Amino acid sequence: MAPDFREPHHLPKHRAGAPGPPPGLPRQRRGTTPQMRGRYPDHDVLARAGHWDAATRRLVLDRVENPPPIRFFDAREASTLAAFCDTVCAQEAEPRIPVLAYVDDKLHGGRLDGYQHAGMPDDREVWRRVARGLDDAAREHGLDSFAALPADVRREIVGAFADGDLSGGVWDHMPPDKAWGVVTRSVLAAFYSHPWAWNEIGFGGPAYPQGYARMGVGQREGWEGDEAFEVDPVGDVLERGAE
Amino acid sequence: MSLQTRLKGAVGPPDNDSRHLLDPHARGIPGRAAMRTFDDADEVDLLIVGCGAGGAVLAQRLARAGWRIVVLEKGPFFDPDSDWVSDEEGARSLYWTENRVIGGEDPVELGQNNSGVGVGGTMLHYAGYTPRFHPSDFETHTRDGVGADWPLSYWELKAHYERVEAELPVAGQDWPWGDPHSYPHSAHPVGGAAERAQDGARAVGIEMRVGPVGIPSGTFGNRPHCIYRGFCIQGCKVNAKASPLVTHVPDAIAHGVEIRADSMATRVEVDERGRCTGVTYVKGGRERFQRAAVVAVAGYSIETPRLLLNSTSRRFPKGLANGEDQVGRYVMVQGAPHVAARFPDLMRMYKGPPPQISSEQFYETDERRGFARGFSIQTVGPLPIGWAGHVLADGHWGEALREYMRDYNHWTTLGMLCELLPRAENRVTLAGELDLNGMPIARLDYTQCDNDRKNIAYAKSKLYEIWEAAGAQDTLEIDRYAHLVGGCRMGTSPEESVVDRDHRAWEVPNLLVADTSAMPTQGSANPALTTMALSSRLADRLVAKAAPSASATGAVAVRRAVAAA
Known part of the structure; x- marks a missing residue:
């Protein structure tokens, strides 16, 4: 019988470690x-x-x-964070949903989520520090920007971020797990509010x-x-x- | 067949015309244009802060008794046709998104999770579940040695549950748990995703029933029938889902209530005798003061304590009604993890209201489980952004995230509401940061106790049993909280509560707390219906005390009524 999506073999928990889409x-x-x-x-x-x-x-x-223009982040932050958003959403090719444009618009407009963990900075500051932290990680790999890294290295760094496994630099004053929560909340909302993702x-x-x-x-x-x-x-x- | 069953859907409430006052061709509230208005300098009989489940019901009831009432609402007076959209991200205007600080060992996320704003309150974006509390919820300390006893019993609230259920109206199957009862409207049809859950539950001996939801199943005045579009949490554009905006506000306005939207209360003011004189609020960037004979605070479990704590004076240096350091304490949330399950067929869980079927079989204490009190099980129907949050919480991003997302239509989701116990140290305080009006923002600290952790772990294991029995091919799990309860609880003495059994502050004779924050325990039921029933009872108590001398001009009688209640 031809395989189809009735069976779960294509799901990540059933094909551990397999890269790329099934x-x-x-x-x-x-x-x-x-x-x-x-x-x-x-x-x-x-x-x-x-x-x-x-x-x-x-x-x-x-x-x-009309994806909004980048107004909140500077050019360097925008390039790093766009690469971050595309890594989280596995967008390695066009057509891409311009995730960072919607995030930037939200932060530019001050439309935050209504809560902030004690000891954490404002969400807008969290995003800027995450950009710095990602570029710091890129320098450990000999490159100046996270955006310049090869895809597998970007995934490695994002994986460490997701696991709360980053330290030093910005992470000494901002727990990575809480920062991960702040940034992914906006990334997922931007990606899955787009009709292309609904399709x-x-x-x-x-x-x-x-x-x-x-x-x-x-x-x-x-x-x-x-x-x-x-x-x-x-x-x-x-x-x-x-x- | 009982008379109630025979009459299902045939009879509307006799003393609330909201359903007829709506426009069959437009969703906005028609009475708004002709709404009565009061001057700030006019001493109204009652000033209510917050137009949600607690405030709107109180206003509607007392307006019918002739009270002159203003309701201050921080958020807008929405017109669902133009202000709301069928879109998850586009629903942000319904949530309280101004900053709050969260702390403790188990911080509770606020905003879209549990905090609404606007005329209609947090019920604008509740999912629609409207269960009653059980009789045991009112005496958990006596029965189970945990939590607190209420200063009133279920039986004092029962008639008001019935009244409010007729007003929403509530649709569901006959209810076997707690105080067994039936509902005014028949159960809605169940979608494929919920059917799977029902099959699994049945296989492991768990009974699930359809409902109860505040959505008419049939005709109900000018409220249209539900179209099963699934955006209940994003604000019902249909006017099918019950919220005070459609169930009580139209009737309140028709009886002379002014609902003053976009008005943020910043302080309850008192005179030298320690009585409230009215409320300072900000509207359109300008600070104003509305005089009132009686003030009822109904801003939900964060904003009610915040307003009282900010209302300091020489006489109340720690905040209004806070002489015993009780304001802001005993804030509760329910443990509300979801476990989603994967099946071969497409079920498309975005269709239909998220609340479809539920079970209260585990609601009461069972000592064999090793903890006190219990939990309920309910279906939920996350839309794409919500579903992405589930997938990420289970540890998947990148290609794994995309694949679980592509698999969306194969999944169905069950959640639970675990009764977490009230604790004094789970509380609202004022943070150092100020909002745009110069008012300190709220901080909520929350930490679970051992009983809470055991309850959540056990409840989750039951969901996995259900899915295993149903033949799930894969599961995903997310830990979360739902609802806010308590913060200004009622009790029998000022040392351990903020208000008495009639919602009156122990320390301020003409200050009432009329919302979810007055509840001493929360059960494992969604709190909306109980909040409304409490305000319905409170209104009855106030009217009874004021009669027969109270009249449309009776501010003095009103004061006397509140003082005597």
Whole structure:
């Protein structure tokens, strides 16, 4: 039987340490996904925009069509942090969601999250210090900027950050685990508020005023795309040694 | 078949017309344009700070009894059509996002997690669960030797639970736990994600029931039917989900209440005799003072203590009603981890309200578990940003994050609410930093006790049992907290509480605390319904004391009523 997404073999806990996306991911056929991979090759949320209420449509389309300019970070910070955001979100190729643009806009507008851990600086300062900390780590690898590092080294550093495993420099005055919480909160919100990411994961989107009616297991609205598993015929034949 | 079951959905509340006052073609509150207004210098009968679950119900009830009322609300008076969007990130205007400091060994994240703002309060972005507390919640100290006894019993609140359930209205199956009861509206249909959870629970002997949610299942005046779009936490653009904005504010306005939005209360003022004279607040960048015969603070468990602590005077140097250092203490949150499970079929958990089915089978103390009190189990339906938070919390970023995200539609999520116990050192204090109005920001310190940790660990193990029995192919886990309760609790003596059984501050005869912060314990139920029921009861008590002399001009009678209550 051909493999498909019903089985869990493609999930990270079932293929520990395997780099890159799992095999079998189709290319996007309708609309855009980050890096044009996804599970739902014919699902394009933006094609539904005409069915959304005006307030939602304005907000979501503006997010896609007019990514805000970088105003909060300076050029050096922006380059380092854009590379950081792309490493956290595994965006190694175009098309990319401009994650840092949304983060910068939020910080520029002072739209923070409503709490701050005792002993931690303001979220805006946390971001600046993280940029310095990442560049410090790059210098240990002989390069001046985190953005200049090869992808595997960037992943190594981000992995240490995620594990709270950084020390010295900025980290002596800012626990890395708390800083990780601050920055990832904004990174995830920026990435997964973008319709390209909704296409990739098969999310139905705003759905107002229309709503959903087909809620059962395996059901979908007529306009929701279905999941697809794609096998490259040439590679498959070679792999299985089939004629 | 009981009469109540036979009448399901047929009868609305007789003394609240909100559902008819809404516009069938627009979501904004129609009465706003013609709303009565009061002058700052006019001494109103009652000034309420905060237009959420506690404040709005109190205003609606007492307005019908002829009281002249102003409600100050820090946030805006939203129009769901133009101000709200069907979008997770776009819902930020609903959350209290001004800075607060969090500390302790187990810091509680605030903001979007548990703190709302605007006319309607935090219920604008609650998920919609509206369970009652159990009778045992009101006497945990007597029964289980933990927590505190309330100065009132479940049975004094029961009639108000029923009234509020008819007003929201609450939809759900007949409820077998606590004080068994049924609901005015029938249960909503259940989605595929919740069905999986129900199957797993049944396999390990756990009963789950549909509801209870504050969403009509059928017609209810001009409130439209739910469209199952799943954005309940982001503000209901449909007007289907109950919040004070649609359940009590329209009727309150129709009975002469002024709701003054965008007005941040900064101090409750007192005279030389130690009585409240009104509230200083900031609106449009200008400081103003509204006179009032009685002040009720209803700003939820962070802002209510913060306002009282900031209201220092010669007579109350440690803050208003804080002579015994009780203001801000015993703040509670519920342990609310989620465990998500993966199945072969697509279930699309973004569809339908996140609250679908729940169980209170583990609500009460069972000594064999090795800890006091218990927990409830409920479905939740994280949208993409929320789901990304789950995946990251389980330790995945980069390609692993992207793959678990692509797998979103194969997952279903259960959460629990663990009853964590009230502790004096879990408290709100004032931090050194000032906000834009020059008011010190709040700091919340929170640390679990041993009983809390055991409860959470046991509850989590039950969720894993459910998913294993259901045949889950993979699981993801996130530790989190939900809700805020306590901070100005009611009790039987000033040494261990801030207010008495009628919500009146021990130290200030015309100061009331009328919100979730007055609760001494929290059970493992979502607090919204109980907050509303408490305000409903409080209003009854005040009206009874004022009768028959209270009239539309009876500020004196009102003062007497509060003093006598």
